[in-house]
Amino acid sequence: MKDVIIGLEVHVQLNKLRSKLFCSCSTQYHDSEPDTHTCPVCLGLPGALPVTNGKAVDNAIKVALALNCNIEEWTMFYRKNYYYPDLVKGFQISQYDYPIATNGSISLETEGGERTIRIKRVHMEEDPGRLVHVGTIDKSKYSLIDYNRSGVALLEVVTEPDLRTPKEARLFLNKLKNILEYLDVFDSSLEGSLRVDANISIAGGKRAEIKNISSYKGVEKALLFEIVRQNNLVRRGVKVVQETRHFDEVRGITISLRTKEGEEDYRYFPEPDLVPITIVDRVDDIKKTLPELPDAKRQRFVLQYGISDNHAKVLISELGLANFFETVATEVDANLSATWIADVLKGELNYRDLDISAFSPGHMVQILQMLKKDTITENGAVQVIRTILDEGGTPLDIVERKGLQPKMGAEASGNITLRVIEENPDAFQDFCKGKNEAMHFLMGQVMKETHGTVDRSTVIELLNKSKKEKLQNASDNHREA
């Protein structure tokens, strides 16, 4: 396959903030009616003035630090001018020269080994409104616009063209998401929290920019589609033209969008309503608040708990999962915990499209303790996990209700059977005489004593053996007498 060159522009909402980037409208609009979280600032009404959310700047600095960026001494906002109905003012407040951070990197673990993806720049900007296309983008008759999202703080992370495959692009996004969630600046579960523009070209050809891909899987799909499309053009001797394309998530294809605006057409100029921001004096304090990041946690898990690197890799993939593991591992064997959480529980959660918050660490501890004491089989433990996820309940109840206790060993069940025989001589006598009811009675007693954890056939075998012995003894006694 010819060389594929991919670069990404990732827009993530800093959606852990309570208010928007330049006004105090709430960011909690996801379950609200359209156009109910707006004000003169984020509607772009004449005379309204923006004031920067200080925490948005701090969060951006956090991200820049975590991505190993150079943090600039100071930064400022620009106006990016263009007309589009989702943009209230006819310009977007964004950054241009003097972005908050430059020259970072993320290391990726790919099939071809460890790769470093360079980050060109990180900058802040405001989110536009949300367009609701009536029908598909190329066929809709009109658009509806909801400005609840208008003005929410976005961070744009721009990579160098270092990615080589659609899969690498997805790995990059997962890693970025992972880091942002560890930093507690980003909730990826919220709709519209991430949008990606992907640039892709094949071996010396012109590049296509695919705009506004809104899911992690979508990025991989759109890029795969583009590779096929561009290769087909090359094969037919048609030149790939530089253009902007839209990814149709439903149909899984990209469509050419004719846009006439190039970068010079954005007429960037400094935003006169906002003053410059000095960052350098904030960095040290923010550095101190940085949490342990995924790569560091993975190493620590291996060292501190002695678990395998593969398990550690799965466990750190979500902060919630990592915390869950640590809670459980302080109560029961860490390796057993890692295996059951990373291999079993995670799989069951994925299958049901649930996250770790659906399971209580206390329940996991109970299950693992039962496993350790052999009061449940591995199979039974899996059943308990599935039942909790599907129906709810506690491990102990489920074990009881579903009779998941392991079958008792032959020795233990033998002892109990012998005791039952001893304690019920009359019934045993009747049994020896071939009375069926007596057999049922004795069986019932054994089952009661063992909570039903022995095989019926084992008990019957034992009863018959005892009967044989008794008859043997009787005839020996008879002979002696």
Next chain:
Amino acid sequence: MITKKTVDHLGWLARIKLTEEDKEKFTDQLNSILDYFEKLDEVDADVPPTHHVLGLTNVFRDDVAGQSISQEDALGNAPKKERGYFKGPRIV
């Protein structure tokens, strides 16, 4: 040097309809503005650039959510609306 073609393009970017007369006039005016910038060449360039005229830095707001306006008010200026949304032409 600003040409009539540049002005035509700027008109489109600003979504302003320009007559031939306008275009002639604005081409001249914009060129004279640009010429005026040449005055800057006379200044000693060894001064730090000015990024903002106020000389202020770091004006921030706390991250506290406040009151928004009502949907009715938000849509008050909208020429067209539908189900609480602003309504606009089909966009590609």
